[in-house]
Amino acid sequence: MDADRLIERLGELPSLPAVYHRVREAIETPDGSLETVAGLIESDPSMSTRVLRVANSPLYGLATEVDDIRRALTLIGTTATHHLVLSTTLLTVFRDLPLGAVSMRSFWEHGLACGVAARLIARQGGQANPEHAYLAGLLHDIGRLPLYILEPLDMSSALQAHRERQGHLHDLEQQYLGIDHTELGAILLAHWQLPEVFRSAVSDHHAPWRASRSSPETAVVHVADLIVNSLRLGTSGTRWVPVLDDGAWHLTGLDIERLPTILEATITATRDVISAFMEA
Amino acid sequence: MRLAEIQPGMRLAKDVHDPHGQILIRAGVVLGERQIRALRSWGVVEVGIVQDEDTADPAVRDPKAIDEIRRSIDIQFSLSNREHPMIQALHALCLNRALDRS
């Protein structure tokens, strides 16, 4: 498969909706306010319902149920608002597309679980920004969307080979398609103009040692992905537990003793977060 | 309890260590044929066993099934680096989750 052609075809994927871009603009302009953002969100009733439901999920740990967009945004802060809007719109756009050998539901379950785990690890380890870790975790396998949608036949073959334990799925993607999801994902995020921290987390989450200087967020996503795969919280196609990079593990600042707590918290929080995102 | 008296289905009360002092099998693990064999191959003579467990529960998996669950988790981890302590801990946690659920 021609990797360049695949990159060119990224344009065939749905683009992010205008409301996301406007929200982002409002957040990024120096005098922009959460007030403007709230107004934008409220202009789309189905979006405001979703945003409120997610804001009230365990992701943000709000003390009481909030039913007002303005108040919710103020409570969770600007960065989280941006990520909340991005993840809600992403899931809305991609949730109902046919993916192929993996269901969209499994795919997003895996992404959300990884986001949840990454946030927990970042909090516990104290090295990475939890809010960045969450979004990076959610997006880490985003490169598989174009792979499944644009090259379904090769992806089915890769998945079958992976099931027979012929190798890690990202290696098989290279083999069958000439490019893997980490590379394609980083390109997609560049298209969407997301900051470098997410692009490098996506591109290096399977090989943190490859990066000259891994960010703590990349390390956290690497470990979160491994945990979520071992617990089988959803799946983006990966069936076997990947290889842990020792350097990344140390970079997270996490202690092995904390693992049981992280696992339990990930499982319970993921369940609620998924229902917040997935219910119609 | 002496290893010769250990029956499959018994639960370890204390961690068992190898000659280098590393943990071989953690406390709380239900011993299957496979673990008993492992203990024997490491030359372990005596282990602590949790005493007052209701072993008559028919819902308790037979040791062979426990071994099979363990094996399926081994397969799940087979492409990972299992010598890393974090992976070992994760493996053990996944196994315990599976055994608890069953």
Place this chain on the structure above:
Amino acid sequence: MKQIPHPRFLCPAESVNDLSSGSASGIHPLALDVLREAMARLPACRSFAELLAVIERGTRLLLPTAQMAFLLRQPDACLEIVHCVPSAAQDRLRALVDELIERDRFGQALKQGFAWASAGPDRTCLLSRISTTSRIHGLVLWVDPALAPPWHQTLGALTDLVGLGLERLNEDAEAVMVPLPPSGARSRPALDVAIPADRLTGLAHRAHFMRFLQQAILDSVPHLSAAALLLDIDGFHRVNRELSYESGDQILCELALRLDGALRSESTCDRVGVVEHDICFARTGADEFGVALARVHHPQRLGELAAHLHSHIAEGFLQQGSRLHLSVSIGIAAASGLAESTSAQDLMRNADTALKRAEQAGRNRYALYESSWEAPGTPHLRTESLLQEALRQDSFTLHFQPQFALATGHLTGAEVLLRLTLGDGTPLSPASFIPVAESTGQIIEIGEWVLRRACRQLRVWDALGLARIPFAVNVSAIELSQADLSTRLQFILEQEGVGMERLHLEITETAIARNEALAIANLKALRAAGFEIWIDDFGTGYSSLKSIKNYPASGLKLDREFVKDLSEDQAARVVAASILDLARNLGYPVVAEGIENAVQCALLRSQGCDIGQGFHLGHPVDALEFQRLYLSGGAN
């Protein structure tokens, strides 16, 4: 405290005595060369396999006939063989390993670094520990007649080199090898990745699925159920027809992978309370998938599981640039361990029954099998799935009952009768299953099966040069209400190469009365095509006698009700006589059914009935018996 010498410089007294003979003194002249070469190769080793190759090569030079096994510590502390030299010796080495563990040689080697043992009359073995300063990784086992104590220095040094190499590789992924699968009978079909798999989807086959399910049922206890889910893609043949077989295959493949992923996920397992190990997902038919579950904690949530699987299919599949929605019907059955004797077949039959119910309820539904469906009075669904099974397995049979001309006693034909015997040998009466088949529409498929079988039988007897008798075959009301009946039957007979005149179609009065206009149009078309039409069960229906003359019939069959009382009841005799009279006036020949004794036979003959059939004249028998009794050498 006493100084303990390094084990490499110890001569284990217990094993030395009988071993230190012959060439065992001093270091082998090649030893230094071997070690030097090993050290040179070490830095290039990138995987554990390459490290093992270094030991293997060194051993080859020193002990050309040695057998070796490499054992590696697994995460659960077991030492598993990961490599054998030669690989053919795997079983023997495995047995030896078991024996050495029993004799505590492993324990000794793991504690001291090495251990000697004898392995049979003139074979010695040496165990050497592979370890680094921080961790014990495993053991190497050598077996060779020439092994003697001084060898452990050289071989031990080789093993130490591997330990060093491992330390350097440290957390490299490839450093750890997956254990060799035992080559003997110890393989576990439920888990082995190498179980025979369906070529297209990579899933297990039906046979494996049934074995898994059977084991699941055996393992089930009152609060841990076994369950089977059958998933059938509604109208999948249309995908193959309207897109292409390649598309159909691709969809099956994606569906299989997608559901496999969904089934293994935490949210799925947690829902019904199973672990991954308790799930078997298989392709059980062309477009049918099966999920077998063992030790289900929450059987009451199996419906939720089905709905959950639906949620993974809901988005559809991308095919040739557009979205294709598949609807999948799911039938579920569970066995709780309380049921006295459930077999995998029973559970599958129940799941199949539930599947049929789901399909009848509409597309994309699921249904849970309920034992109340089996309650007396509602054996319907059970029978229905039995029939489906019988069609699938071709387990129907045909019997033939002879018909004779009452005047001459000559064989005139045979009525074809459908028989079904269950797996356990009990026959199922047509009176109980035909109404079910009619209500489900299965009668169409069954009717065609009967017709084709009958045609083939005719051709066999024709080929043997036996009497060319016609067959009487029953046609149901359902078939009669199909507009294309005549075309379809002609098509079948043409395909089978049998003339229409050889089949007499028996149709009941009641069947005609159900939709008289269509029925008569059908009968006319059938007559025109060359079939004979006989009105079955004549006299019991409600159609007026005078409408009979409008039927394009070839003859009448006098119902057994009138024949039964013929010998005792004067009134019955009068009715029979008047029916025969009417038939004669209309120009119809008459076949009397159910003749059970000589008196009935004589009476009917005296009243001018043309043909007779019944136990008195001949029981229904299978084809071979029929041939022997009535067709060979002009018997009767």
